[in-house]
Amino acid sequence: MTTGEENSELIILDENINQKSKENHQNLADLNDQSCPLLDKKEESLLPELLEVKPAEYECKKLQSKKQWEYLFVPSSSPVVHSCKLPKEIMPRVLEDEGFYIPRKPEICTRSYNKMENRLLKEEGRRGWFDESGQIFSLPSPIKQSPNVRKKIPIKYGSELKTLYKKLKALINATKIAESNLEASQLSRKTLNDYNW
Known part of the structure; x- marks a missing residue:
């Protein structure tokens, strides 16, 4: 065979391959065509909730972060006004000035205390958390030991555990x-x- 005949055969082979690929693309297009549905009309009428077609949903990151911040509650660390904590037209009582002995409460960082007050005021039963002086109800000393604490019993060590001193x-x-x-x-x-x- 000469080179001219080889070239003509190669050209014919290329045309056949291109024609077959076009036919395959047409077959795929026919399958994807909406004229031939996957389900019959009877099945579509029976299962309408399963065949709901929607476009793809997309939210930008800014909208997603805004929605997430709506679910989070970040209380402010600014102090709360006494009128919000107490019933209307009642001044806060300072029991120490009236002569009552009030045990000293443990020191708490004012910033975290203010955050706690702001968080409690957002709840429904907010007035129940505060006493007459406008402070949060708390124990005078939460570290105080309860009377049910076990007594320490001295441990007797065996003679095997004695320390021996050698020069x-x-x-x-x-x-x-x-x-x-x-x-x-x-x-x-x-x-x-x-x-x-």
Whole structure:
């Protein structure tokens, strides 16, 4: 075969392949065409809630963040006015000024205390959380021990756990040398440095 014949055969093969691919695309287009529905009209009338067609829903990130912030409640740390905490036209009572003994409550950061007051005021039964002085009801000392605390019983340790003290071998050897040679001049600095601890 010559090169001209090979080229003509290749051209014919390319045309056949292109024609087959066009036919396949037409078949796919026919399948996707709405003229041939997947379900019959009877089935569509029986199952209307299952065949609901909607466009894709998309919300931008700004709208999503706004909706999320609507669900969150972030109380302000600004102090609350006494008129909001107490019933109408009632001044707050300071029981210490009236001569009553009031136990000291634990110190709380004012910022977190104000946030707690603002959070409680948003609830339905908001007035029930505050006393006559306009402060939140709380225990005078929540750390106070309850009377049901177990008493500490002294633990008796067994004789196996006793600590034994033994002299260091270096000290024993150094004292033996000192006793054997009573003269202090014979103890050299070198012998004592050998037994450094």
